[in-house]
Amino acid sequence: MSAGQIAALIAAGAFVLLVLLLAIPLIKLGRTLDEATIAIRRAHENTDPLLHGANDTITHVNTQLQRVDGITANAQAVTGNVSALSSVFTATLGGPLVKTAALSYGITKAIRARRRARTIEAGRHARRKGARR
Template identity: 35%
Template sequence: MSWGEIAGLVAAGAAVVFVALCAVPLWKLGGVMDELRLSVRKLGEGTTPILDELKGTVSTTTQEISRLSEVTEELAKMSHSASTMTEQAANVSTVVSTPLVKTAEVVGRTATAARDVGRRVQERRPRRQATAQAQLGAQPHVGRGDVPQPPDSLGRTSEHDLDHEQGQL
């Protein structure tokens, strides 16, 4: 064998060693790729139920949001109705209270006027009776038709006595 053949054999051996050394990392890289493939598969299997639950949650949330918007619209309508009712109640109270206040004022003035008239009548009654007695010659008032009335159970003999006791002077 010549030196050239030996060099060729060494080069071939070195190439085999080089390929063997490169095959080990490639072999390990293949194992890593298999593990990665299994992990992705497991992740896909675990993610599918989560995504299904998430889909259901999103669907339920969408329904609740639509209901919430309906409730918000109803609350806006109720608020508008309440403000309208408040305005109408204010109008009704104005319409009702104004005549009631005026009526109460008229009734109060009428009652005051009636009391004043009653006081004036009571003040003038003794003067009229005194004037009448003076015209009759200072005779006491005896009653109806100038016929003496018998005394009642309390000893009163005239209407004047009755009026005086009842406070109608």
């Protein structure tokens, strides 16, 4: 055997060793890809019930929102009616009621002023009588 053949055998052995060392990570990578494929398949199978549940929930929420929308519309109508009723009350009874209150206040004030004037006049009259004696 010549030196070239021995060198070729050593090179071939090193190449086989290199291939064996690279085969181990490739086998592990293949197993990892298989596990990832299985996990993706399971996730895909489990999404169907999840999506159906989400769809049912969204349908229920939409129904509740329609009810709330109706309640809001009714509350808005009630608010408009109360505002109109308040305006009618103010227009029909508010003016006369304010005038009546002002009149009664004025009459009360006039009566008090008259009573004070009489009290003061009575006091003056009593002083005059006392001064004459």
